[in-house]
Amino acid sequence: MNYHWNWGIFWDASPEGGGTYADMLVSGLRITLAVSVLAWVIALGMGSAVGVLRSLPNPWLRRLANTYIELLRNVPLLVQLFLWYFVLPEVVPEAWGDWLKSLRDAPFYTAVIGLGLFMSARVAVQIATGIAALPRGQMAAGLALGFTLPQTYRYVILPNAFRVVLPPLTSETINTIKNSSVALTIGLAELTARARAIQEFSFQVFEAFTAATLIYLAINTIATVLMRLLERRMRVPGYGAK
């Protein structure tokens, strides 16, 4: 191979000015983390709400939840980001559209909301499955004790269901981090985009991608470890996972 390896490249000044190539990676990592954390908050919030709706006795609410899930699950994330980024400002009233287009960090907000909603459909499915996996007697017992339906969910169903779905939620956490890279298509300068930029500036393609790969490995390992710790803390002795 006549490829010129140069691992020192990261300490060279980048042509963007104001820092080295390593600084570019760090700034990309920051954006990847910020987008992932915020999108994950949306995904958990919306996902839990829709997942609960899907488990309710009312057929109309269930249908609403299913429609939400199917719409968000059957369109590729990339297309959804394009809809939020390119289409939304055109179809809302003109004043709002102009405001949206003038936003400075539009790719960032679009990525957070688009990725958050995309992941929320997956979280909703997990939560609904977790609720369905609980013994039917739990709901009946809650209601028989005089709890209202919301109280039964709050004090009986949800604390159990969340413990059941923690392991699958771990992989959805990782998926959120990985999927944040799709936002480079709308111009978000996240980790993969920064690695690509280093390649374009310096032609040191393999060093740049190796660095990005190692960083993804590191943050995904840390995220997995944190979720495992959470699982252990939340475990109710003698209940659930063997």
Place this chain on the structure above:
Amino acid sequence: MFAHFDFQAIVHALPYLFEQGLVFTLTLTILSAIGGLILGTALALVRIGGGPVLATIATGYVNLMRTLPLVLVIFWFYFMVPYIGQWLLHAPRPIKVGGFSSALLTFVMFEAAYFSEIMRGGIQSVARGQYAAGLALGMTGAQAMRYIVLPQVLRTMLPVLLTQTIVLFQDTSLVYVLSLTDFLGAASKIAQRDGRLVEMYCFAALVYFAICFLASLAVRRLQSRVAIIR
């Protein structure tokens, strides 16, 4: 709102979108699924019965692929394959690899990791006694796998494998980052040429939705049929 929506723009683009774009997307999806399934099954077999060294390598590969974003993997292969080709063919300079070949190779290698997890779960769910019975009947290990275990795995895991293929179908839209003309790429090129972003992206979303939704309904029906067999 949608006052300026121009259906004519979509109608004019239909031949290009479907004959170029969708054909590209479907070809890439089907070939990647077949290649990924074959390589994934091989990886699963190596992880289960390939000896400690090979099993560790296969496990490492699968975990690495599953930790990385697909976009990064697409870039990796796009830039790496020409150099690997040069090394394999002893060529004087990095070989030229077409966008489609590069994308196909990427998706086969990437999806193999996901298919191998499915196949591994399937193989482990087949009772061990069946494999042992095959050996007792005088079959070799490979024969017992080929004629007894794998047919059952393929059958029970078919719905999961197809669901993963629907995910793969959606993921192929990411070849956008290589500026290839898949379905989304075709829609995007027309959208930018004619300034019809709203029409093109809405239509693309609708087509993806229709295909994936119908396919997942079909998989669900299949699932209820397969479920009875066991």
